[in-house]
Amino acid sequence: MNSAETEFIAEKELVSIVPNFNYEVIYLISGDIGPFRAGLPVKVPIWLAMSLKRRQKCRIVPPRWMNVEDLEEVKKQELNERFFTKMPSEHYMVEAHLLLSVAADDIPRCEQIRTILKDIWDIRMSKLRSSVDQIIKTNAIHARLDHLTLMEINSIRPLLPHALDQLFRLQNGRGPSQASGSQAFTQ
Amino acid sequence: MFGQKGLELIKELNRTPDVLPPFNDDVIRQVLEEMNALFEQNRMDLDKEKDANYAGVHVRHASLERNRRCLLAYLYNRINKIRQMRWEFGSIIPPEIKYNMCEPEVQWFNNYNKILATYMRGIGNKHGLNLTLDRQPPKELYIEVRCLEDYGEYEMDNGDVVTLRKGNMYLLPRGPCEQLIRQGILQHITD
Amino acid sequence: MDSSFGLDNEVALSDDETVTVQQVLETLENAWLNEKFSPELLPHQTDIVDCMFEQISGMEENLEKVDQSDIRVEIHRMELDRIRYVLSSFLRTRLEKIEEFCTHIIEEDSTRDPDERYLSPGEKKFAEEFQNNIEQHFERVALRHMPLNVQKYDRQLMKVEPNLKSYVFLRARSTAEGLMLEGMDDTDEPLTMVKDSQHMALYSGVASLVKNGTLQLI
Numbered sequence: 001m002n003s004a005e006t007e008f009i010a011e012k013e014l015v016s017i018v019p020n021f022n023y024e025v026i027y028l029i030s031g032d033i034g035p036f037r038a039g040l041p042v043k044v045p046i047w048l049a050m051s052l053k054r055r056q057k058c059r060i061v062p063p064r065w066m067n068v069e070d071l072e073e074v075k076k077q078e079l080n081e082r083f084f085t086k087m088p089s090e091h092y093m094v095e096a097h098l099l100l101s102v103a104a105d106d107i108p109r110c111e112q113i114r115t116i117l118k119d120i121w122d123i124r125m126s127k128l129r130s131s132v133d134q135i136i137k138t139n140a141i142h143a144r145l146d147h148l149t150l151m152e153i154n155s156i157r158p159l160l161p162h163a164l165d166q167l168f169r170l171q172n173g174r175g176p177s178q179a180s181g182s183q184a185f186t187q
Numbered sequence: 188m189f190g191q192k193g194l195e196l197i198k199e200l201n202r203t204p205d206v207l208p209p210f211n212d213d214v215i216r217q218v219l220e221e222m223n224a225l226f227e228q229n230r231m232d233l234d235k236e237k238d239a240n241y242a243g244v245h246v247r248h249a250s251l252e253r254n255r256r257c258l259l260a261y262l263y264n265r266i267n268k269i270r271q272m273r274w275e276f277g278s279i280i281p282p283e284i285k286y287n288m289c290e291p292e293v294q295w296f297n298n299y300n301k302i303l304a305t306y307m308r309g310i311g312n313k314h315g316l317n318l319t320l321d322r323q324p325p326k327e328l329y330i331e332v333r334c335l336e337d338y339g340e341y342e343m344d345n346g347d348v349v350t351l352r353k354g355n356m357y358l359l360p361r362g363p364c365e366q367l368i369r370q371g372i373l374q375h376i377t378d
Numbered sequence: 379m380d381s382s383f384g385l386d387n388e389v390a391l392s393d394d395e396t397v398t399v400q401q402v403l404e405t406l407e408n409a410w411l412n413e414k415f416s417p418e419l420l421p422h423q424t425d426i427v428d429c430m431f432e433q434i435s436g437m438e439e440n441l442e443k444v445d446q447s448d449i450r451v452e453i454h455r456m457e458l459d460r461i462r463y464v465l466s467s468f469l470r471t472r473l474e475k476i477e478e479f480c481t482h483i484i485e486e487d488s489t490r491d492p493d494e495r496y497l498s499p500g501e502k503k504f505a506e507e508f509q510n511n512i513e514q515h516f517e518r519v520a521l522r523h524m525p526l527n528v529q530k531y532d533r534q535l536m537k538v539e540p541n542l543k544s545y546v547f548l549r550a551r552s553t554a555e556g557l558m559l560e561g562m563d564d565t566d567e568p569l570t571m572v573k574d575s576q577h578m579a580l581y582s583g584v585a586s587l588v589k590n591g592t593l594q595l596i
Contacts, residue, residue: 001414008324008463026450027387028457029399029433047460048453051327057449135578141561142569143578145547153547153596161545161578168543168580219523226525255528258520259536266512270477291518298511306504310469311431318473321466325459328452361459 006151007098010091011047015099016061018042019052046098053102060103065089066096068109071116078123084147093121093151128152132160139167189225189250192218193257200264207268210289215258222254269296273303274319275369320365330361332373341367389429402429403461408594410468415547415595416588417581418540419475419483422498423468430465434458476501480509481537542582548593549576559583 012030023036033044041061044052052058065071065088077085089095096117104110128148135143145153192214199208225247232244269292272284278300285293310316338351343363351357351372359373367373388396409423437458441451476483476497484505487495497505513531521529543560550571557569560583571577576596587593 004324008460021449023449026453028454029403029437029461030457031400047456051453051456054327141580142559145576145578148576150596157547161547164545165541165543215520219520222524222528226527251525251528255520255524256535259516262516262519263512263536266515289519291515295511295515299508302504302507302511306473306500309500310427311465312428314431314435316431316462316466316469318466318470321459321463322470324463325456328455328459 001150001154001157003151003154006091006154007094009150010094010098011045011050013046013089013091013095014043015046015049015063015095016041016043017049017052017058018061019058021057046095050098050102053106060099060106062099062103062107063089063095065092066099066107066113068112068116071113071120075116075120075123078120084124084127084145086147087149090149091151092149093117124152125155128156132156135160136163136167139171189221189247190253190257192221193254193261196261197257200261207265207272207284207287209287210265210292211261212289215261218254218258222251225251225254265292266295270299273299277319277366277370278304320362322365325361328361329358330364331376332357332359332364332368333376334372335374336372338367338372389432399429399433402426402433406430406461406468407464408591410464410471412588412595413468413471416585417542417544417546418585419472419479419496420589421494421496422472422501424498427465427469427498430461434461472501473504475540476505477508479538479540480505480512481533482539484509542585544581545578546581546584547576547578547596548584548588549596550574550592551594552592554587554592557583557587 018039018041019036020038021036022038023034025032025034030045033048034042036042049058049060053060065074070088074085074088096113100107100110100114107113131143131145134140196211196214196218199211199214202208229244229247269280269288272280273296276284280288280293280296288296307318308315310318334351334353334355334357337353340348340350341363342348343360349357349359351367356376357373364373364375368375387398387400389399389402390396406423406426409420409426413420437454441454444451483497484502487497487502490496495502513533516531521531550573553573554571555568557571558566559569560580562569571593581588584593588595
């Protein structure tokens with residue numbers, strides 16, 4: 001899955017906007033949105049928020065977690081925990097990337113937010129690397145990967161599954177009983 | 188050694204994974220000649236009575252099968268490349284590529300075009316969907332493009348006609364642009 | 379002006395089942411991801427696909443009638459583009475597999491009951507013609523020039539099969555208990571995949587749970 005597809009999926013997430021126009025409810029196939037009242041926040045999918053923002057028809061309200069304090073807390077927790085912690089959003093990196101790309105003026109201290117997100121990403125990537133290492137070394141036939149986000153899964157795809165496929169093939173000559181049990185990388 | 192020529196065909200494809208090399212009539216003929224010679228030799232050996240050289244017969248038969256396999260693999264992999272081109276360039280093959288195809292390959296391509304078109308027309312209870320478009324997730328309805336060569340008039344699905352001139356920039360619906368971008372006529376300007 | 383564009387929010391997929399259009403779209407999106415990540419071809423979703431096309435064309439017709447400067451027009455068009463992309467990517471992914479594993483898929487499908495087939499009627503026709511087209515090509519260019527004893531085309535020899543023993547990522551849509559995966563033996567505890575938990579496992583061991591909707595490939 002390429003990054004355009006990851007973005008496509010993350011763009012379905014809802015975000016609050018403050019429109020500068022009035023409009024009734026719009027009945028989209030993916031669900032109703034609106035009504036739009038100038039100055040009042042309303043939730044819309046990110047793809048729509050970005051389009052309206054580009055045309056200066058709204059201001060984007062940063063998601064509740066997208067601020068320096070909350071993210072510092074997330075970072076601290078991620079550092080302290082051995083396993084992957086649950087991120088405030090399933091698509092935290094992509095969402096932040098998308099929103100910051102069109103609405104940096106609506107998000108306070110956006111440079112700092114970028115830096116902390118990068119730190120969180122790095123911490124998780126390093127955990128992921130050691131998990132992958134362990135999966136391969138222990139020859140796990142199953143691994144539990146809770147709280148990994150799509151973009152993180154993508155970062156080990158196709159390399160990890162491919163490496164394991166090859167190992168499986170090599171072992172097949174020796175019979176499947178060589179593989180050891182299940183591995184958990186989350187609580 | 189037997190099978191050498193067949194292997195040559197496979198190596199030839201491997202050398203140029205991204206382009207379609209000229210159809211190698213010459214080597215194919217040589218492989219077929221070798222196969223027929225092997226067959227003849229086996230027939231002669233088996234026609235002789237008891238003291239037939241069975242080991243020789245087996246080796247030759249294995250070589251026959253290997254040659255067949257190489258030939259079919261050569262043809263199959265070329266078809267795969269030609270198929271990919273249908274998705275990249277559309278239903279008309281650029282002349283420089285067609286030049287490297289043999290006549291049966293051109294016919295295979297035309298047939299493929301036909302069955303693909305029939306399939307795509309029938310999608311969604313005959314609503315039809317051109318699967319060669321929408322290759323990347325949509326971003327905006329309109330995209331900014333720069334024209335890289337004098338293309339002339341281009342008619343869009345809705346009937347609007349735009350004249351594409353080299354060096355000019357246009358704001359066009361994303362759909363019809365996709366193919367022109369792949370063909371190198373337009374360039375998508377991203378910020 | 380009616381802002382729903384006169385589309386019904388509820389559609390009937392079969393005689394006794396009505397679902398919202400939104401649910402149909404979700405089903406399509408899930409089927410798309412499953413198809414994208416599964417090594418083999420999954421059952422066709424013609425009902426879902428056809429239903430989505432009805433919605434799209436109904437919406438497009440209605441959009442034609444409206445003042446084109448209406449803000450809704452553009453918003454609806456953007457959404458239609460997104461849905462068309464999912465449809466297109468879904469069907470394209472299937473077509474790629476059909477071409478690659480053509481002979482294998484036709485063989486497998488011929489053993490299934492007509493309403494259990496994985497290929498849609500359109501795909502079946504395409505697959506058969508695709509197979510013929512290639513076989514004719516082999517015949518024309520090579521086979522008929524070969525010695526008699528190797529002239530016969532052996533489908534089994536050229537057959538490409540998907541690797542079902544490949545690893546996939548998945549999320550449990552509902553809890554699955556008592557799983558014995560490939561490679562586990564009697565001494566291993568059967569595995570439970572709790573709702574919403576995420577895993578990596580061999581596709582062959584979970585294929586049936588992907589097909590019945592318990593697990594979602596991610």
